[in-house]
Amino acid sequence: MYSFLVRFRESVPSTTLILMKKASILMILGALLLTGLFQFPLWNIMLGAPQYPEPLGMNIYINGIQGMNEFDIQNIDGLNHYIGMKIIPKPNEMWEFTVFPIVIGSMAALGFLIGLLGFFGKVSYHWFLGWLVLMTILGIMGMYDFNAWMIDYGTNLDPNAIMKLQNPDGTPMSYKPPLFGHQKLLNFDAYSYPRLGGYLMGLGMVFTLIAYWIGKRSKTTN
């Protein structure tokens, strides 16, 4: 990164203005990458087992949950009924699926506006960092909420469930899928990782960080 910036500084007339314009474009791009979440899933959970050579999977979008294959959600619900899990929520059954699109849309618009104002020299690069901090706080809140939902989903079970399994210490077994990574749940291997929309969001946030960096550089080069 440093050598890139050095070359950048050597090849381009090192004026504040041009560096700030570059940083602003990066800020705009970073903010726009968030909109990928309207098209692509944020997160993905896959469930594989010996009798499911083609694993069941669900894609978590900001506005709802969809199966990897058409009938995956129905089949996951079918399996979950044995252990008394609730059925996977429909979009209108969780406030998150209404609020998340508004939050993401607003943040993308806000980031775009900040970038635009930065480009025309109306705001400083500090705004870039401000946006990133806000986005990070919202992201952590989102993850916390997601995890809380999964804890509820995996532990708040129907008392009349067909199978009531316990841990070796006698506590009821939790079926909470992992927030990130792999976990064995009975005969199932559960894998939980970000999906394209999530990666685009991450990339967008990295872009805004770089934008902040370049903006900051523009001051020091002066």
Next chain:
Amino acid sequence: MKKYKFQLLSLFGALMLLTSCGNNNGQNTSSGALNSSAAEKVYVAPGEHDEFYAFMSGGYSGNLTVYGLPSGRMFKEIPVFSQFPTSGYGYSEETKPMLETSHGFVPWDDSHHPDISQTNGELDGRWIFINGNNTPRIARISLSTFETEEIIEVPNSAGNHSSSFVTENTEYVVAGTRFSVPIPQRDMPINEYKGNFKGSLSFISVDPEHGHMDIKFQIIMPGFNYDLSHPGRGKSHGWFFFTTYNTEEANSLQEVNSSQNDKDFIAAINWKKIEAYVNNGGGIKVPANYAHNVYDESTHSATSMMKKEVLTVNPLDVPGAVFFLPTPKSPHGCDVDPSGEYIIGNGKLSADLTVHSFDRMLAAIEAKKFDGEAYGIPILKFEDVLAGTVKSGGLGPLHTEFDGKGNAYTTFFISSEVVKWKLGTWEVIDRKPTYYSVGHIMVPGGNSRKPFGKYAVALNKITKDRYLPVGPEMEHSAQIYDISGEKMELLYDFPTHGEPHYAAGIPASILAPKSKKLYRLDENKHPYAVTSPDQARVERKGNEVHIYMSTIRSHFTPDNIEGVKVGDKVYFHITNHEQDFDVPHGFAMIGQNTSELLIMPGQTKSSLWEPKQVGVWPFYCTDFCSALHQEMQGYVRVSPANSDIELSWSLDGD
């Protein structure tokens, strides 16, 4: 002395070496390198898939079985002409109409010659057709659901044997009669057969989109036995060739009396010419009575309709459309090579194979070089149409398939062997024994323009000592040969179900990707389907009780039913709500005078129960569907006929 001792020792050592060498050699021939490579060639590792599908006719089972090649593993038995309690085919209300005929419900047939649909002379894998030999019928089976979709009865036919072979673009599936009969059927002395009985050759059109079959025309031929047939292809597309025997027109002890003529015929039919004649209004519509049964995938139900008319064609009315090619010794198989030039008559009472040339046949027709006629149909001169004779040294040639590399493979029933020979030079390249008394042979695509010449499967009639004995009746035996090299190599034996006659093979890469995994519940148009459990209900119409029931792992909705009375006709209409691959549910009711049902995901099937005894009678799921399969059950309370208990139904008290 010392030296002598040493010499003796070395001599002894040399002897040891020799004997051990001999032993090793012996082992090499029985279980050495060659055999282990044969094992590798048929070994399909656990979880791996076969390279080809093979569809074996079931013969007297009336069905069609699906195997994998090269492993010889059986994947499925597809019920076609026979009731099949395993799935409820022919027992369920939806599929009973499939087995309706002009003779009423016929629960069985003898299925012989599967043939896969073609486009431009190559296998396209849309459908497979098969003939019912006994009560003449042709069936069409979907190759995405692997279920029978349509059966059409063939009137004016008996012993529907020279069937069911498709033309190059599946324009027609063709069915010929083996036993000539009075046309129309009438009361007459049997010994007046000669000159009075007729043989019909039926051209059944196939709708290119849905595959629906319709008899376009029947050619009413002289009263011979039309044994087997194959279409022309490539340059001979538009022609069809049928072997005949009993040109003597004997009506008794045919074993002897049909074997007197030195030569019978191959009938060459220019069907394009007859098609044009018919399209221009030719032919005679005659009264007939035959069933046309169609299964609809969206309603999961079949309907049966009687057709009352068929269009017949007198071959004499279409000059230049039908010719006879003299062919020695009661020919059986009639096979056309991939180029369409050679028509092979497998003279079953002969040692030799007769090969006719299509080009020479056309030239002889052009030059009008006829050698008399039979009932007005011109007979060509044997020498004028002959391309060559294969002097095989075998006995009893029956059937020939091709590898697409200029070679032909002929089975010899009497001498129990497969003979490989070269088209054009007629030289024998190789011969291998079969075990025993081989009938048909099958190379995937071996009777199309594009054979896949890697394996040949011999379908044997006699098994004897090939497997562990299981009493007097043994399953038939198939043998798979590697035909990729100059010499054939016997790889493997495997038993086959029923009596496979012909078979059809196709690369798995064509069929496997389009095999259906389930039926969509949202496309289920069955009149008694319930698409969500809250629609489940019980309705009474007089003494008919209709139970609209749904299933999902692992319960029936409803599972407690009361208000049924002795003497009622109780119909269980069961919809499987699963939408997951390979999760059927079964249904069986105690004391029911029919078979179980096996209901695929998204499908609805109906079963009739006529309770005769008062009591509380359980039903249950017969397919181990889940860990709670044993709990998948329910009860029907049956009250006396005069009871006034109201109909009620519930699941978990609701």
